[in-house]
Each structure stands twice: as C-alpha cells, then as structure tokens.
Amino acid sequence: MATAYQLDGVIYSIASHRDSQGHFATWKCMTCGTAGGKSGVYADEHGAAEAARSLIADHQARNHPTAHEGRLFSLAYGSQAVMPFSRTALDELAEHAAAKNGLLDVTGYLTYDVDFETFFQFLEGPQLVVEGLMNVISADARHRVLNVVHISEAERQFAAASAAAKLTTGLKADPMPSNAESQRMFSTWRMKLVTRNDFEVMNMGEIVADVLASMRKPELGGEYVTDAILQLSNQLRDRASLASL
Known part of the structure; x- marks a missing residue:
C-alpha cells in the first residue's frame, strides 16, 4: 500500500511491504523520480515508514534543499475523466x-467540462513543488492526462503586461506590479472550482470553451494554447472579484 508524504513541498510516495522477515518500506520522489530501496526490516509498518522518512530527509537535503525557494512557476493540464463527476x-x-495545496504553497483553479467529461486545471507555485504535484496528479487513476502546458516566467509576465495595457470587454485589467515575477494570479485560491456557469456569468463562456477544446488536442500545443490559457487566467483573475466568485 502506497501513501503520499510531503516534506517542505516535495512529494514522496511511501509503499509498505511485508515478507517473511518482517515489515519494510520503499519510497519514490515524485519530483525527480529517484526511487529508494528497502528501509530495513522492522517489527511493524510504523517503524518501516519512519525509516523510509529518514532516508527521504537525507535525499531531500542532498537534492532538493531549497524546493520552496524557487521562482514562481505555472502550468496547466487537460485530462479525460474515466467516469462522469457529479x-x-x-x-x-x-x-x-x-x-493539500495549502501545505505545498500551491494555488490555482479547476474547471470541468460536463459535455466531454474533461478537466482543466491551472497550478502556480515553486517549480519543484508544482512539477512534483503534477507527477502525482498524472498517476491518479480517475483520469487520463491529455495535455500539459508549462508556462514560462517570461510568457506569464508578458501576458500580464498586455492585459493591463488594454480594455477587455469594457473592463480595464489591473496593472501588474513591478515585481511581477513574485506575484501570483490567484494568491487566495488554494484550489477554486470554477464551473462553466461561473464563466458564463462573467461573459467568459467563449474563451473557456476555446481553452477546453484546445487542451483536448495535444497536437495543437505551442504558443496558441499558452496564449489562450493566459488570456483565460488573466480575465478570470480580473473578473472573479466583481462576480463575487
């Protein structure tokens, strides 16, 4: 049986085992993929898990000492649910x-397309943490990831500056502060569920439909999808407070 364990934002998987000699555990870092061997043999699962966590702490100190100190990083993904979600x-x-994201210092939003039974999620936070979390999400058996779009710092800042420089449907976007690299789009949303109806209320039905369709087609990729995601996210950030979302 495998359980998730996080240390300073880096996520690990710890699996418990038992053989004729007793209990032992193995572990894997979901950020870099390093897999640890047997923790040693113990009388119970607790002892084996504690030994695994000790090995994890050593791995973390050697390989990810500043996981939480990385620059702000964003990604978005689209996935196909294996069954309908109510x-x-x-x-x-x-x-x-x-x-979970409250512990990891990750923020963002989630939406679900009822017609196609697909998810779209936007994540932002320290790069190592977000990439490790994406590895965990990809392994979730409840869906199949179709497309992952990594958004660079330059792309995020350019989109924010562009949004601040023009009117969007009569609403002027708030200008981004000069230290934009440290500013999150959704600083208070640990993971906000935004429904299609919410987007319609904010007059964003067309753009979210475009993004959801694009994320179902990995072959599109490139700048087109990135631009659409950033346009959606910037408009959502600016309009959500007005819509009391």
Missing part, C-alpha cells in the same frame, strides 16, 4: 486539493 464529487475533489 457536482458533489467535484466539490469534494476541489476541497481535498485545496487542503
């Missing part, structure tokens, strides 16, 4: 993600 299930998913 509104209750979506609320529970978002609440669980928000609780």
